[in-house]
Amino acid sequence: MNVAERAAFTRRHCIRSxxxxxxxxxxxxxxxxxxxxxxxxxxxxxxxxxxxxxxLHVAVVSAIGAQLAKGPxxxxxxxxxADVLWGSALHWITMFKLVPETLLVRADINxxxxxxxxxxxxxxxxALAADQDKTRAAVAPAS
Numbered sequence: 001m002n003v004a005e006r007a008a009f010t011r012r013h014c015i016r017s018x019x020x021x022x023x024x025x026x027x028x029x030x031x032x033x034x035x036x037x038x039x040x041x042x043x044x045x046x047x048x049x050x051x052x053x054x055x056l057h058v059a060v061v062s063a064i065g066a067q068l069a070k071g072p073x074x075x076x077x078x079x080x081x082a083d084v085l086w087g088s089a090l091h092w093i094t095m096f097k098l099v100p101e102t103l104l105v106r107a108d109i110n111x112x113x114x115x116x117x118x119x120x121x122x123x124x125x126x127a128l129a130a131d132q133d134k135t136r137a138a139v140a141p142a143s
Contacts, residue, residue: 060097064090066106072111079115087112 066085067074069096074082094101112118 044095058099061093061102061105063103064108065104068108073108083108083112087118 064074071077073079074086087109090105090112093099094105094109113122
């Protein structure tokens with residue numbers, strides 16, 4: 001699942017609990033912050049030139065770092081859908097050195113990766129990859 005797909009999944013499945021009933025006043029103050037970070041993940045996908053993409057990535061990671069300086073999660077003390085979405089994205093873009101890794105971003109990635117649900121998902125991914133490798137080896141023509 002790429003970053004844009006994660007944003008769509010997050011909007012559909014996670015943001016629902018933050019949305020007020022139709023016609024009701026906003027009851028969850030964190031909603032604006034969550035939506036801002038979730039929607040930022042899907043923005044500017046069409047940048048074609050590498051320097052523009054790199055500059056955008058650095059700017060976004062800087063904004064995330066500034067937010068993380070205020071508390072352990074993007075919206076302070078509370079873990080939200082924005083952390084799920086960005087924790088994974090930050091892990092990948094720093095792993096592949098697409099943006100410089102800061103201490104705040106690394107601490108956030110470590111917090112996200114330590115969560116039991118993330119560890120279960122990673123274990124399932126590893127098992128699936130091993131199963132696919134085994135299947136690929138079984139059907140590969142002999143050399």
